[in-house]
Amino acid sequence: MLRLHMNESPYPPSRISLEYINKYSNLLNLYHVEQLYEELLDELSNYVGIDKKFIDVFASSSSILTLMLTYTKIIDSGLVLTHPTFHIIYHLLDNYGIQPAYALLSRMDFTLDVSKLVEVSEGRVVYLINPNNPTSNLLLEDPEALRRVARRAKAVFVDEAYYEFSGLTFRDLVMEYDNVAIIRTVSKAFSLAGARFGYLITGEKIKKVLSGLRIGYEIPITTQAAVLGALRDSYYMREIVSKIIETRENVKKALTSSGLWVADSRTNFLFIDLDKPCRKYWELLKQDGILTLCLENIERLKEFGNYLRVTVGRPEEMDLFVEKLLKIL
């Protein structure tokens, strides 16, 4: 099966990651290896370009999202989301009993009206993905827009899961505003989705609240080793990112020249308007061994049922996808 449905990397982890996993695996009898953990924080701080006192590490960025919802709940705050946003959030909200306020994206091109976001942010926790999933485009580019949100909101969590593909970060704002937090993952650009590792860039205030909601020592030693290795081989990551961007743009060109609308992606996936409900085409692709994400299949995103979200794989895989899609359409 060709996995174009979960925004994973089609390329294997760095060889240095594999070496480090091997090197540290004989320490799996321990809960914690101080030297490894400190080296990891130092390397992350170096990679992010910020003092390590602003960084905290977690077993996946998804686990940061659940902590953000717990935090929202315990401080009895409202939550602001864009719509559409990452589909797992809708499902979590029901179970957390949170009814969010929405900043709706434009139905034309999925851009965000910043003034509307600022208005609805007043006294609430804001979750924003930049660039956005599932629409793939940047929602905010000007740091001043985020400053306006931060001044009104209780807290702002900016999910930069696709940062390496967009090249745009609001990292520096965490030094200006203690209620701003940036969420990152190694699941995409670093080819380490299965390692389950994410990190938060934020000041002492949010770090303290979230650490009070954790037992600690939850990141496996082999995962810490894998991430340390990947950070020390950032050339490999950058190579993968440029390959994916090049493939992404070629696929986009092939689809748009066949008359399809494709969003301006700054991620490792494409958001494609099929101009008709996607389930039938999703099913046909699946029968051909190609997995994609059809928004018609997601209860809370049915209104965007003409859109297919497709991860960018290797060039030859994407040639196959384009050929099959255009044939069945």
Ligand SMILES: Cc1ncc(COP(=O)(O)O)c(C=O)c1O
């Ligand atoms: C916006 C966003 N946040 C978080 C995640 C999950 O990342 P992780 O693998 O670190 O849980 C994804 C994965 O698709 C994502 O798109």
